Amino acid sequence: MNTSYQEFKPSAALQPYVDTYWLHHFETDSNEESPIQRCLPFGTLEMIFHLDDNLCHVLMNNNWQKLPQAFFVGLYRDSVQWKSVGTGRKFGIQLKPESLLQLFNVPVASLFNDFTDLENVFGKTINRLVEKMHGLQDIKAVIEAAEAFLLARLKNLNDERNYLFEATRLIRQSKGNLSIESLSDHLYISKRQLERSFKDNYGTTPKMYQRIIRFRNAYEYFHQTSTAPSWLDISYNFGYSDQAHFIRDFKEFTNDVPTVVFYDTGQFFRKYTSWGIHMSC
Numbered sequence: 001m002n003t004s005y006q007e008f009k010p011s012a013a014l015q016p017y018v019d020t021y022w023l024h025h026f027e028t029d030s031n032e033e034s035p036i037q038r039c040l041p042f043g044t045l046e047m048i049f050h051l052d053d054n055l056c057h058v059l060m061n062n063n064w065q066k067l068p069q070a071f072f073v074g075l076y077r078d079s080v081q082w083k084s085v086g087t088g089r090k091f092g093i094q095l096k097p098e099s100l101l102q103l104f105n106v107p108v109a110s111l112f113n114d115f116t117d118l119e120n121v122f123g124k125t126i127n128r129l130v131e132k133m134h135g136l137q138d139i140k141a142v143i144e145a146a147e148a149f150l151l152a153r154l155k156n157l158n159d160e161r162n163y164l165f166e167a168t169r170l171i172r173q174s175k176g177n178l179s180i181e182s183l184s185d186h187l188y189i190s191k192r193q194l195e196r197s198f199k200d201n202y203g204t205t206p207k208m209y210q211r212i213i214r215f216r217n218a219y220e221y222f223h224q225t226s227t228a229p230s231w232l233d234i235s236y237n238f239g240y241s242d243q244a245h246f247i248r249d250f251k252e253f254t255n256d257v258p259t260v261v262f263y264d265t266g267q268f269f270r271k272y273t274s275w276g277i278h279m280s281c
Contacts, residue, residue, distance in 0.1 A: 001026070001029075002025075003024075003027075003035070003037075004025045004027075007020045008021040008139070010147070017095060018095060018099070019094035019096055020094050023090070023091050023092075023139055024092075025088075026087060026089075028086060031085060031086045032085075033083050036082070037083060038081050038254075040079050040254055042212070042216045043097065043172070043209060043212040043213045044094040045072070045073065045074060045094070045095040045099070045100055046072070047071075047072055047073075048067075048071055048073060048091070048093075049090065049130060050070065050134075051088075051089040051133060051135065051136060054084065054085060054087060054088035055067055056082050056083065057083055057085060058080060058081070058082045059080070059081040059082065068117045070118040071115050071116060072115060072116055072117075072118050072121045072122075074111025074115065075097060075112050075113070075209070077204065077253065078253075079253065079254050091146075093150075096168070097168055098165040098169070101201060102157055103154070103156065104156075105156075107201045108121075109199065109200055109201055109203035111203065112202065118130065129146075133146075163194070163197070164198070166187060171209055175213065175238065175239070176211065176217060177214065177239035180207055180210065183206065195207075214238055214240075215250065215253050217238055218234050218238040218240075218250075219250075219261075221234065222234060222262060223262075228259065246258075
């Protein structure tokens with residue numbers, strides 16, 4: 001059996017809205033199950049498509065459940081376990097949280113820490129995209145279909161100045177090291193107003209999103225190293241008060257200590273390498 005994971009950059013026009021495209025491929029000669037994989041919370045929304053007939057399973061309430069053919073994932077704060085059964089490919093579109101509001105005017109508060117069939121978010125018209133992608137063997141063709149769908153939404157773009165959009169971007173730009181008080185002062189809004197807007201649109205607080213982004217940046221940093229780094233140095237460099245604070249946050253988002261996650265190459269398939277497919281506008 002073989003498991004592979006690749007990431008692809010979006011076109012320049014979509015980079016303000018799309019974090020990355022990714023492809024996960026599990027290949028086996030039988031109906032063998034893949035090793036259990038674990039997805040971690042990285043502060044993005046996801047549109048995920050099974051490109052083949054074999055559907056993955058997700059662990060929900062201690063039971064393995066088959067996932068839909070295509071589904072939408074809201075912001076998560078928990079790690080999620082899943083597995084493939086037999087050969088299959090999953091393609092994902094990682095969206096920045098504000099992008100769904102900008103491109104589709106759809107809030108995702110009800111999907112915090114949850115997922116649903118794509119049709120429940122985008123309506124029946126999304127099934128045309130699902131059908132178009134299904135069975136495509138060339139990843140470039142898959143990405144082209146995704147790009148055409150998203151680029152068509154730019155004409156409906158909500159590009160008015162919006163403090164929620166700006167707050168979300170500023171938290172990412174600061175790598176989660178901008179306090180909510182400083183953020184509120186910078187945007188000339190009250191902390192309570194900012195918290196209400198996050199809760200109404202994303203389903204969580206700006207503080208939680210800030211913590212997720214800080215965790216993501218620390219995780220991405222050490223995940224690219226070949227030898228285990230100093231957790232004390234990471235704590236200092238990524239704005240944690242001390243090493244205990246870093247490890248406590250890390251365990252909350254992964255259910256494991258950093259050392260275990262660093263050496264576990266079976267569950268954590270995410271590789272931070274972008275592959276060279278350049279999409280034109």
